[in-house]
Amino acid sequence: MISSHGCGMVIALFPRLASIPALLLCALLGLVAPRPVVALGLLRDADIEHGLAELSFPILRAAGLSSRQVEVLVVDDPTFNAFVLDHRTVFVHAGLILKVDRAPMLQAVIAHELGHITNGHLARRMANMQNARSAAGLGALLALAAAATGNAKGAVGLAVGTQSAAIRSFLAHTRAEEAAADQAAEAYLSYAGVDPQGLVDLHRQFAGQEFLSAANQDPYMQSHPLTRDRLRAAEDFVAAQTQSFAPNPTQDYWFARLRGKLSAFTRAPNWTLLRAKDETYDDIRLMREAVAYHRLNQLPRAIAAIDAAIALRPEDGYYYDLKGQFLMETRNWQAAVTAYEKASDLAPSEPLILAGLGRAQRAAGQRAAGLASLEAARARDFRDARVMHDLALAYAEDGQPGMAALLTSERYALAGKPEDALIHARRAVMQLPRGSPPWQRAQDVLTTSEKLQKRK
Numbered sequence: 258m259i260s261s262h263g264c265g266m267v268i269a270l271f272p273r274l275a276s277i278p279a280l281l282l283c284a285l286l287g288l289v290a291p292r293p294v295v296a297l298g299l300l301r302d303a304d305i306e307h308g309l310a311e312l313s314f315p316i317l318r319a320a321g322l323s324s325r326q327v328e329v330l331v332v333d334d335p336t337f338n339a340f341v342l343d344h345r346t347v348f349v350h351a352g353l354i355l356k357v358d359r360a361p362m363l364q365a366v367i368a369h370e371l372g373h374i375t376n377g378h379l380a381r382r383m384a385n386m387q388n389a390r391s392a393a394g395l396g397a398l399l400a401l402a403a404a405a406t407g408n409a410k411g412a413v414g415l416a417v418g419t420q421s422a423a424i425r426s427f428l429a430h431t432r433a434e435e436a437a438a439d440q441a442a443e444a445y446l447s448y449a450g451v452d453p454q455g456l457v458d459l460h461r462q463f464a465g466q467e468f469l470s471a472a473n474q475d476p477y478m479q480s481h482p483l484t485r486d487r488l489r490a491a492e493d494f495v496a497a498q499t500q501s502f503a504p505n506p507t508q509d510y511w512f513a514r515l516r517g518k519l520s521a522f523t524r525a526p527n528w529t530l531l532r533a534k535d536e537t538y539d540d541i542r543l544m545r546e547a548v549a550y551h552r553l554n555q556l557p558r559a560i561a562a563i564d565a566a567i568a569l570r571p572e573d574g575y576y577y578d579l580k581g582q583f584l585m586e587t588r589n590w591q592a593a594v595t596a597y598e599k600a601s602d603l604a605p606s607e608p609l610i611l612a613g614l615g616r617a618q619r620a621a622g623q624r625a626a627g628l629a630s631l632e633a634a635r636a637r638d639f640r641d642a643r644v645m646h647d648l649a650l651a652y653a654e655d656g657q658p659g660m661a662a663l664l665t666s667e668r669y670a671l672a673g674k675p676e677d678a679l680i681h682a683r684r685a686v687m688q689l690p691r692g693s694p695p696w697q698r699a700q701d702v703l704t705t706s707e708k709l710q711k712r713k
């Protein structure tokens with residue numbers, strides 16, 4: 258399902274979705290931050306993230322990385338931008354995905370960001386950060402990045418918004434870094450068999466923006482300064498290619514699908530119904546129409562459309578996930594459980610689908626099964642604040658206040674709120690069996706939150 262964490266505007270566009278500050282990293286252990294933070298509202302959707310993984314897989318491989326090491330996540334922001342904060346995640350704005358026309362352009366963005374990672378540009382940023390530590394407003398974000406790069410288990414979170422001037426300047430790369438990341442991107446793209454013309458097209462989209470004032474530029478232009486030299490270098494690289502790059506039908510499909518789903522949830526439903534007719538792929542057209550009907554509160558039509566998409570791709574768990582979302586949001590709990598069960602059978606390793614199943618099971622009165630599904634989701638993705646929230650609620654309902662307090666403390670810890678984390682961790686430690694694994698987890702939050710508070 259599509260769920261939006263943060264950002265009021267998109268909440269308005271995504272009816273009935275919970276608004277929870279997104280978080281970035283896993284546990285609070287080892288955090289050395291004076292004040293914790295994170296700047297992002299994330300749009301979490303198993304289908305879209307799967308599509309991004311399909312597009313990034315060959316590029317990651319070319320860069321000597323794997324999709325287990327680096328994932329691509331969508332930031333809930335209508336502007337054009339992409340960036341990295343640590344070695345594990347490439348963040349791409351929803352607005353960028355909607356504004357590029359072809360898979361190779363999006364893949365060029367991802368390849369370029371990976372180039373920043375593999376060229377060690379995050380380390381340079383960390384060094385700058387040490388000098389800028391006293392800059393008001395920046396400390397928080399910097400703390401996040403420090404935790405992120407210093408320790409894979411380091412942690413954090415707090416909604417700031419990627420538009421603030423401090424964050425923009427923090428995300429900015431130097432021109433030398435841009436040239437290096439482009440060179441890496443060219444190599445990764447051509448090795449992966451992806452047309453490097455995508456990089457040229459990406460640059461051309463910004464040609465001319467250099468002459469605009471900062472306020473009129475896309476944020477991407479500020480975080481990734483473009484010079485005519487970069488455009489020329491990319492054009493030269495393309496001109497020098499001896500191999501030809503055939504279109505990749507699988508990658509083209511997933512690009513159309515993730516873009517189609519994102520636009521169906523963000524554009525007006527009537528726009529979608531009008532434009533979906535031109536969609537190349539029948540199942541994607543049906544999925545887009547289904548989302549539009551759902552948003553127009555026309556459930557029978559939404560179900561008919563998604564069922565027709567499923568008939569074209571009967572082994573596609575993500576379409577069942579979407580059907581489950583429709584049923585869940587229209588309070589058809591039992592039918593939602595059935596759809597999510599099928600989804601998680603077909604896509605068993607997707608924590609977002611497991612979480613959907615868990616919520617549906619709880620709503621349908623299958624409390625123990627629901628708790629187990631939510632725990633399974635959390636075990637696969639420690640960064641989903643919404644799952645932690647729902648788990649705490651489930652434990653509270655089931656008369657396990659110690660576990661509820663533990664999950665709440667961990668959620669606050671991840672959100673970068675040590676004061677709140679401390680209150681709930683103390684409660685958890687009092688209530689959980691001494692020495693048990695959950696008690697130990699509460700102790701970890703307690704110790705780290707206390708450490709954090711002292712630094713303030």
Ligand SMILES: [Zn+2]
Pocket residue numbers: 369373430434435438480481482
């Ligand atoms: Zn860049």
